Amino acid sequence: MRIAIQGQAGSFHEQAAKQWYGPDATIVPCVTFGDVFQAYAHGQADAIVVAVENTIYGTINETYRHIESCGAPIVGEVTLTIQQTLITNPGTKLEDITAVYSHPVALSQCQHFLQEHLPQAAQIEYFDTAGAVEFIKQQSSPHLAAIAGETAAQLYNMPILKRHIQDGQDNITRFLILDQTTTVTDADRATLVVTTAHQPGSLLEILRTFAKQSINLTSLQSQPIIGQPWNYKFFMTVDAAGPSLRRAINKITSTGHKVTLLGEYRTAR
The missing domain is CATH 3.40.190.10 (Periplasmic binding protein-like II)
Structure with a gap:
């Protein structure tokens, strides 16, 4: 594959x-x-x-x-579980570092450490955590560091200066x-997109439909609809699949809302 x-x-x-x-x-x-x-x-x-x-x-x-x-x-x-580490070239000390490279998500996860221990260092976004490690190795500079996982440090044979630098341990x-090639037989979760009818209380009506079916909503994100300023669709993840989910979807669509099912799958254990 x-x-x-x-x-x-x-x-x-x-x-x-x-x-x-x-x-x-x-x-x-x-x-x-x-x-x-x-x-x-x-x-x-x-x-x-x-x-x-x-x-x-x-x-x-x-x-x-x-x-x-x-x-x-x-x-x-x-x-x-993400354990972020500060990776440098050999011999680098914290006070030597003037720039830290990493993916923007990784940088955002380590703000407390960076502000406390590296306030002098520029935070430079890179396309990938492991790619940032490869980049600072190529530069061979004692003034550069990267934030990435231990696997990247091992792969590129680079020392870890600090471990567990993310803002929270969880x-x-x-x-x-x-x-498309995998068949799911034991699904208990689903992700869907709901575009509400443009009327007051539409989202509340959808949430009540899930509640009446005893379906737990685990995440809800709004996204703007391109070409329709200030109108939004909603990405939802629910702890349901199969007949109970179909009943809820049928109820939602019968009241003028649009639902696109993106997939049914097994919750990560």
């Missing part, structure tokens, strides 16, 4: 992909989230593993927009698996 991910070898996306597909999966590295979905659309990958939210950073809104237009359904999820990223 060829799995498209945002990032490269040593990234958290690669770890999530191999957790789901196993160590023999072929990773298709991509620079941006848009590139990930383009690789799949052009037949360069068989499946996608993509991050959608983090317990410190919050929702990665961009990925939901791509998922909605992708032809592959969501068939699973992976949760990964730093967990949720990844979704999109794959």
Whole structure:
């Protein structure tokens, strides 16, 4: 299987992909989230593993927009505990560092550490955590550092100056698996897009429908509708699948709302 991910070898996306597909999966590295979905659309990958939210950073809104237009359904999820580390060239000390490179999500997860210990260092966004490690190794400068996981440090044979630098120890990223070749038989969760009818109380009406079916709503994100200023659609994840979910969807659509089911899958354990 060829799995498209945002990032490269040593990234958290690669770890999530191999957790789901196993160590023999072929990773298709991509620079941006848009590139990930383009690789799949052009037949360069068989499946996608993509991050959608983090317990410190919050929702990665961009990925939901791509998922909605992708032809592959969501068939699973992976949760990964993220331990961020400060990686440098050999011999570097904290006071030497003038710039820290990493993915913007990783930088946002480590603000307390950076403000307390590296207030003098510029925070420079890079397309990938592991890519940032490779970059500072190529530069061979004692003034550069990268934030990434321990796997990236090992892969590029770079020393870890500080460990566990994320703002909270419960730093967990949720990844979704999109794959047309996988059949899900034990689904208990679903992700859907709801476009409400343009009338007062529409969202409340939808939420009440789920409540009456005893369906728990685990996440709710609004997204603007392109071409319709100030109108929004809602990405929802619910703890339901199969007949109970169908009954709720039928009720919602019967009252003038539009529902697109993006996938039913098993909750990550």
